[in-house]
Amino acid sequence: MKYNFQFLQTGGVPLTADLMSLIEEAYSIFEVLGDLAGNLTILKGCETVGSNVAPGIVAIEGQLYYFEGGLASNTVYIHSEDIKKTFEDQSEKVLIVKKTVKFGNSVNTYNWADFVKLDNIRALMNKLAGKVSQTAFDSLVEEVNLLKLKTAPIINGGVVFPFRRPASEIPVGWKECVDFRGKTIVVATLMTTILPILVIPLVQRRTP
Numbered sequence: 001m002k003y004n005f006q007f008l009q010t011g012g013v014p015l016t017a018d019l020m021s022l023i024e025e026a027y028s029i030f031e032v033l034g035d036l037a038g039n040l041t042i043l044k045g046c047e048t049v050g051s052n053v054a055p056g057i058v059a060i061e062g063q064l065y066y067f068e069g070g071l072a073s074n075t076v077y078i079h080s081e082d083i084k085k086t087f088e089d090q091s092e093k094v095l096i097v098k099k100t101v102k103f104g105n106s107v108n109t110y111n112w113a114d115f116v117k118l119d120n121i122r123a124l125m126n127k128l129a130g131k132v133s134q135t136a137f138d139s140l141v142e143e144v145n146l147l148k149l150k151t152a153p154i155i156n157g158g159v160v161f162p163f164r165r166p167a168s169e170i171p172v173g174w175k176e177c178v179d180f181r182g183k184t185i186v187v188a189t190l191m192t193t194i195l196p197i198l199v200i201p202l203v204q205r206r207t208p
Contacts, residue, residue: 002026034059042117046198048072058101058115067101074113077106 003026007013037043037059045056046067055069065078083096103112119127132140153159160177167176 002029030063031062033066034062034064037118040069040114040116042115045069046115053103053112060101064177065099065101068103070103072112073103073104074111075109076101076103076112077109079104079106 003022005023005026033043037058039061041059043057043059043064045054046058046069047054047056051068051072053069053072056067057195058065058067060078064118068079078102079102081098081100082094084092085095086092160180163170163174168174
């Protein structure tokens with residue numbers, strides 16, 4: 001903390017406007033947690049028990065708010081309440097603006113289903129410990145890209161395969177290659193003798 005206030009002293013602490021300004025500056029540092037948490041996140045509490053939601057702390061658009069909880073509803077809104085006090089000159093002015101998040105509807109509402117409960121740092125570390133390393137991930141990406149190159153002719157329908165079943169049993173995603181209909185597949189042996197193979201349907205991958 002930038003400031004450490006020593007209020008518990010004898011002699012009368014001077015509660016001046018300058019001191020109040022410093023106090024506001026001191027606790028405003030905690031608002032950085034709102035930016036860190038992200039928008040529409042739950043930092044603490046807000047557990048659902050039956051049809052009710054417990055109070056807690058939420059972040060909306062970079063600001064932290066106390067969530068009042070209550071009977072669950074589809075939307076929440078930021079409730080603002082002006083708290084007035086009587087000043088030394090006997091005038092009544094707004095001294096505190098209290099903002100909390102409540103279930104209900106207003107001009108600006110937020111879907112309660114969009115709020116996400118954040119894991120603590122230890123839980124995040126445990127989750128990350130079981131994940132694949134960046135090196136292993138990059139290696140897998142390279143292998144997938146290589147497979148894409150090798151199988152591109154098949155995916156694009158440029159390669160045909162003999163299908164040793166009736167044409168009516170060609171599986172979904174494949175079709176008969178009619179260009180070879182009525183033709184015979186031949187294969188060369190080591191003795192360069194050309195041997196005919198039984199004429200069967202040729203299939204190729206369907207293109208999107």
